[in-house]
Amino acid sequence: MSEQANPFESLQEQIDDASEYMSVSDDVIERLKHPERVLETNLSVEMDDGDVEVFKAFRSEFNGDRGPYKGGIRYHPGVNRDEVKALSGWMVYKCAVVDIPYGGGKGGIVIEPDDYSEGELERITRSFAKELRPFIGVDKDIPAPDVNTGQREMNWIKDTYETLENTTEPGVITGKSPDSGGSAGRVEATGRSTMLTAREAFDYLDRDMEGASVAVQGYGNAGWIAAKLIHELGANVVAVSDSSGAVYNEDGFDPVDVKSHKNETGSVTGYHGADEEFSNDDLLTLDVDLLVPAALENAIDGDLAEDVRADVVVEAANGPLTPEADDVLRDTDTYVFPDILANAGGVTVSYFEWVQNRQRFSWTEERVNEELERIITDAFDNLVETYEETGAPNMRTAAYVVAIQRVVDAYDESGNWP
Ligand SMILES: NC(=O)C1=CN([C@@H]2O[C@H](COP(=O)(O)OP(=O)(O)OC[C@H]3O[C@@H](n4cnc5c(N)ncnc54)[C@H](OP(=O)(O)O)[C@@H]3O)[C@@H](O)[C@H]2O)C=CC1
Numbered sequence: 001m002s003e004q005a006n007p008f009e010s011l012q013e014q015i016d017d018a019s020e021y022m023s024v025s026d027d028v029i030e031r032l033k034h035p036e037r038v039l040e041t042n043l044s045v046e047m048d049d050g051d052v053e054v055f056k057a058f059r060s061e062f063n064g065d066r067g068p069y070k071g072g073i074r075y076h077p078g079v080n081r082d083e084v085k086a087l088s089g090w091m092v093y094k095c096a097v098v099d100i101p102y103g104g105g106k107g108g109i110v111i112e113p114d115d116y117s118e119g120e121l122e123r124i125t126r127s128f129a130k131e132l133r134p135f136i137g138v139d140k141d142i143p144a145p146d147v148n149t150g151q152r153e154m155n156w157i158k159d160t161y162e163t164l165e166n167t168t169e170p171g172v173i174t175g176k177s178p179d180s181g182g183s184a185g186r187v188e189a190t191g192r193s194t195m196l197t198a199r200e201a202f203d204y205l206d207r208d209m210e211g212a213s214v215a216v217q218g219y220g221n222a223g224w225i226a227a228k229l230i231h232e233l234g235a236n237v238v239a240v241s242d243s244s245g246a247v248y249n250e251d252g253f254d255p256v257d258v259k260s261h262k263n264e265t266g267s268v269t270g271y272h273g274a275d276e277e278f279s280n281d282d283l284l285t286l287d288v289d290l291l292v293p294a295a296l297e298n299a300i301d302g303d304l305a306e307d308v309r310a311d312v313v314v315e316a317a318n319g320p321l322t323p324e325a326d327d328v329l330r331d332t333d334t335y336v337f338p339d340i341l342a343n344a345g346g347v348t349v350s351y352f353e354w355v356q357n358r359q360r361f362s363w364t365e366e367r368v369n370e371e372l373e374r375i376i377t378d379a380f381d382n383l384v385e386t387y388e389e390t391g392a393p394n395m396r397t398a399a400y401v402v403a404i405q406r407v408v409d410a411y412d413e414s415g416n417w418p
């Protein structure tokens with residue numbers, strides 16, 4: 001196993017790769033490779049037993065040329081400064097590739113949330129919201145869910161912000177529950193754009209989705225919904241996994257039934273419909289038509305990529321492939337459809353939520369899904385056109401060419417260059 005890639009260096013390499021297919025000067029590219037600012041804070045929070053525990057937390061605001069900083073908040077023991085910087089940078093280029101009026105941000109707390117009670121998590125979240133208050137705002141920086149956070153945490157942050165500011169401003173955060181101003185379709189949105197990207201990719205490559213074999217790594221918000229919606233297209237979801245391991249059935253699973261099992265037991269392992277159980281690395285190297293990594297960064301490095309046998313990879317997670325893995329897969333003719341398009345449904349429906357909050361008017365789920373489909377399919381068409389016109393080596397580089405150009409144009413038009 002090679003040393004873990006640093007996700008921030010991966011982001012910078014992805015930007016450099018794209019710059020070779022653009023006429024943008026080196027100093028401009030350099031500016032686009034670094035966050036504008038990073039908040040690092042220590043949260044001192046009283047635990048249920050009366051002791052005080054200290055948690056490190058971050059918020060990176062990477063680039064605001066196209067609009068307010070936007071991006072999720074992650075709770076995970078692996079959160080660190082460089083990871084948050086990378087995730088915030090990926091948000092900039094994601095929002096640009098789907099052409100929604102945001103920059104990029106990301107935050108996180110270094111914590112294993114399973115080790116804490118709901119009351120402790122609420123106090124930790126509200127403490128983070130207090131630290132974030134001077135930075136966030138409906139036109140400044142708008143957080144959202146990411147790994148191990150969801151509607152509950154977003155509702156707490158909204159409430160803390162509104163209390164401190166003595167206002168009602170639900171658009172300060174997205175991914176809330178519907179009763180707190182959340183949008184229909186936000187919970188499903190990341191999995192939905194993953195499905196739409198897979199559908200368009202199969203169409204572009206002249207492959208049949210009906211009966212295609214699919215493996216999905218990670219069975220949280222992004223992974224399980226992607227599995228469900230891809231199954232609804234007629235594909236065969238033969239393997240799924242979570243942090244406990246992977247389950248496999250050659251004839252395919254009903255993703256909803258696997259989810260019920262996970263809700264009951266905490267894991268996909270032990271599922272009654274599985275023929276075999278194996279490791280996550282075994283899942284990632286299955287001979288399938290479509291592989292959907294939907295867990296964390298660096299799932300496939302250069303070494304593991306040598307064993308990947310999927311024909312098409314659609315990234316629901318952020319940064320699941322290292323740049324070395326990209327190089328290997330390009331040489332083996334595996335098509336990789338990148339995170340900054342495939343998982344952009346989450347932030348796109350967050351944008352719809354923010355628009356609805358500002359209008360004080362709710363859209364139907366049907367309208368949300370129609371608008372999302374239009375944005376993702378337009379972005380997909382634009383991506384493959386750029387891939388073909390520029391001769392970029394893969395879809396990721398083509399996506400960065402589209403996105404970087406949009407950020408550069410916004411900055412140029414604001415008259416900021418000397
Ligand atoms: N939520 C959103 O709206 C968006 C999420 N994303 C990205 O999608 C990815 C997943 O996020 P999300 O679904 O929200 O997070 P969740 O917390 O809902 O789910 C994460 C899933 O990944 C699994 N997992 C964690 N570590 C591993 C591992 N080493 N091997 C296999 N599975 C693992 C978890 O397992 P277990 O269940 O056992 O804990 C869980 O099933 C992240 O990269 C995130 O940044 C991107 C865009 C938007």
Ligand SMILES: O=C(O)CCC(=O)C(=O)O
Nearest residue numbers: 071072144146346347350
């Ligand atoms: O919904 C959002 O604003 C951001 C979601 C997110 O964190 C991501 O796309 O990685």
